[in-house]
Amino acid sequence: MFIGTIFINIIIPILILLLVGAGLQRKFAFNLKAISNLITYCLMPAAVFINLYQTEIDVQILLEIIGYLVAFSLIIIVVTTVLSKLLKLERGEAAIFKNSISLINSGNYGIPVSQLLFHANPLGISIQIIVMVFQNILTYTYGLYNLISATKSGLEILKSLLKMPVIHAMLLGGLLNWLQIPIPSFLWTPISHLAGAFLAIALVLLGAQLAQIELKTIVNRTIVTSSIGRLIIGPSVALLLIFIFGIDGVVAQSLFIASSFPTSRNSSTLALEYDVHPDLAAQTVLFSTVLSAITVTFVVYLSTVLFV
Incomplete structure (x- = not known):
């Protein structure tokens, strides 16, 4: 698969939906919290439940994925x-910098x-769901600790995690x-409709x-370095670990691609809260998301060369 084909078939549809969302927000000023x-x-x-319910994941592969994710995050x-010490960032700025990567x-x-x-291989999607759940746990532990370690107890963080519907959906889908x-059709049909709506609405x-983020001073040393860390250093570390762990096939491709995505919107949300x-957090999200159109395209292409 050529880079141009990947960009047109994978990245362009995402960019179109992002632009649709930005344009609609500029015109109608939606209640984004409600959405x-x-x-x-x-x-x-719904999307997490359906993918995990339909996919068979070998226990050994699951343990391998979890081991990789722990090593990657550490x-x-x-x-x-x-890097934050080399840049001599003050405490608050360092917290944003570390979370952004x-x-x-x-x-x-x-x-x-x-x-x-x-779309033709549910295992790839299920692996991304596992990565997402792991990232949510990391966000509300390490990410939260970076920002408010002195005011949030471990019990409160645990309660926040247990309230997340995606955790319940993952456990229920995996258990069933x-x-x-079997799930009766009168339940499966509405769940399928909800899952089908996720992709478009999430990107919109x-x-x-992103349309609400101010562009002023978006290019500075901290933002540029954190974007390099997230979009280049992240996939490089992932690739090294994949080779060390001896992971191959769709699992390797999924994990490599999962390491290339831009800074989490949650990092900005927590910083605002x-x-x-x-x-700084919001501008980092915007900058890394824009640059990711190029870097994710390259990582997807490289994954097809190395692992397919």
Whole structure:
């Protein structure tokens, strides 16, 4: 598959939906919190449930994926800590910098990309879902710790995680899959419709969110370095670990691609909620998302050369 073909078939559809979302937001000023809740509490859980219910994942492969994700995250955390010290960032700015590289947009960017890329192979999508769940856990532990370690207890973080519908959907989908319990059509049909709506609405929402970010001072040392860390260093570390772990095939391709996505929108949301350089966090999300159109295209192409 040529780079141009990947860009046209995978990235362009995503960019179109992002532009649609940005344009609609500029014109109508949607209540983005309400749309975000619709995705978080309804559409994403439906998509996660269906993919995990339909896909068989070998226990050994699952353990291999979890081991890889733990190693990948630890290395990235160490790298970001070293880089923040080299850049001599003050505490709040360093927290945003470390989160911007460690936290990946695996939800409303990663899953749609995987759905487009692995539409004929549910395993690829299911792996991305596992990555997304792991990233959510990382966000509300390490990411939150970076911002408010002195004010948030471990119990409160655990409660926040347990309230996430995507966790419930993942557990239920995996359990019903394992027990091979059939789902009646009157339940399966509405769940399928909700899951089918996720891709488009998630990307439209992301575009609408990006449209609200101010462009001023978007190119500075911290933003550029964090984008390089997220879009170049991240995939490089992933590729090294994939070779070390001896992972191949669709699993290797999925994990490599999952490492290339831009900075998580949640990093900006948390920064805004706790008032820790929210403008810097938002501008980093925008800058890395724009650049990802180029870098993700290259990583997808490289994954087809190395692992397919």
